[in-house]
Amino acid sequence: MGDVNRQIVLAERPGRHGVTLDCFRLEVAEKPRPGPGQLLIRNLYLSCEPAQRGWIAAGANYSEPVPLGGVMRSFALGQIVESDDSHWPAGSLVYGRFGWQDWHVSDGRDIDRRCHAADGPLELNLHLLGLTGLTAYLALTEIGRPKAGETVAVSTAAGAVGSVAGQVAKILGCRTVGFTGSAGKVRQCLDEFGYDAAIDYKTAGDLEAALKAAAPEGVDVYYDNTSGPVSDAVMTRLRQGARIAIVGTMAIPSHPVPQGPRYNRAILVNRATVTGFLAFDWKAQFDAAAKQLAIWHREGRIHTRHDVAEGIEAAPAHLLRVLKGENDGKAMVRIAEAE
Structure with missing residues (x-):
């Protein structure tokens, strides 16, 4: 990835044919630099989910639509590589709203969960624990x-x-x-x-x-x-x-x-x-819910399937598979490995 930040941006809104590949465009920007009190997160996995159809529609529903030219909104699993916040030290694995891109600068407010290696494979954080x-x-x-x-x-x-x-x-x-x-x-x-x-x-x-x-x-x-x-x-x-x-x-x-x-x-x-x-609306209960789900998974009482595509360029097509019901398990895209 070097000093660049690959991003999937919204090129156009869905038309009468719904969400298509033409709705998205790959762009390359400079790698962002964190400021005081901020973190630099390297995304490892990007999520694809049905809610993204609504996020790019012209009319707002429960959130404002992604702006044209804006990075596609997405949950992601990432690793903090630089930090100016002692609450979020470098090396931490985190899950949050980081978008379809290689790198994301955060002030911590868009981080939804701190992830733990003991909970199981990294993919679980975008599925069962996400x-x-x-x-x-x-x-x-x-x-x-x-x-x-x-x-x-x-x-x-x-x-x-x-x-x-x-x-x-x-x-x-x-x-x-x-x-x-x-x-x-x-x-x-x-x-x-x-x-x-x-x-x-x-x-x-x-x-x-x-x-x-x-x-x-x-x-x-x-x-x-x-x-x-x-x-x-x-x-x-x-x-x-x-x-x-x-x-x-x-x-x-x-x-x-x-x-x-x-x-x-x-x-x-x-x-x-x-x-x-x-x-x-239930964010205060996320950690307790994830803890219980992780316990049941370790006990073998909950089984999961993950449908993993490779490379950021695959994200739009993988989302279309989700919207057509063609995915086999939780759809996600792997773009980097944890250090």
């Missing part, structure tokens, strides 16, 4: 509040978030039903992630009937990663007092506003609660 795993754990336990013996349904059940949510639900003593998009991923759900039942939503036909067969007594907790037709089916099978965590909306467009089934009566009759989840 925003992906924290989202799975906190949305399920804080909003879903599952009780032993209840039925938990999860959309994108073989995905990076859904696979963790399903495994946590099993650890907590629940029956789990997963929705996924291929026969291979159904097998992953059952054989690798321990789901009690899994439904291929692309071939099931009548999703309501498929869910009724998989969960004849109904659904107590719905972990909603997608919205869309899967959610429409789940809303017909809610049990009284059901809790629904809205974590993602990949199955519906941001614009125009979709016109789908009206859930009001199902929510009313079943006295259900529907709550949106944004991970940073």
Whole structure:
């Protein structure tokens, strides 16, 4: 990398064809220099995740969109190589919002977790111990509040978030039903992630009937990663007092506003609660959640898959695989090795 900083920047906003490679451009800048009280972080792994679709859209949602020409927003695992802050000494491994680039200067506020080698392979910090795993754990336990013996349904059940949510639900003593998009991923759900039942939503036909067969007594907790037709089916099978965590909306467009089934009566009759989840509302609980997830991983109770591409140039294409549902595990890009 030398004295340069390779960066993937936003070249244009998604158009009618959605996110394409034309949305991104590789640029080369000078390696940044940290100032007083700042840190220089060398990125090792860059994250690719569905939320990035919203981050580059023209309209703001829960955060301002990435500006045109700006470095693509991303979580990353990095190593501090220079530091003027005793709280963050050189050599420390850190996880935070460092962007798709080789180097990042930080004042510490965009660091979300200090990482520890004892927790396992470095890749875990972008998956199980990063925003992906924290989202799975906190949305399920804080909003879903599952009780032993209840039925938990999860959309994108073989995905990076859904696979963790399903495994946590099993650890907590629940029956789990997963929705996924291929026969291979159904097998992953059952054989690798321990789901009690899994439904291929692309071939099931009548999703309501498929869910009724998989969960004849109904659904107590719905972990909603997608919205869309899967959610429409789940809303017909809610049990009284059901809790629904809205974590993602990949199955519906941001614009125009979709016109789908009206859930009001199902929510009313079943006295259900529907709550949106944004991970940073729960940042105070990140360390405790990561500690618990790391324990379960060491005990062999949670299994992970990582889909790792090589080189910063691969990041845009790897993101497109995520948005098409073609990734096999948590998608990330390795761009350097830790010292």
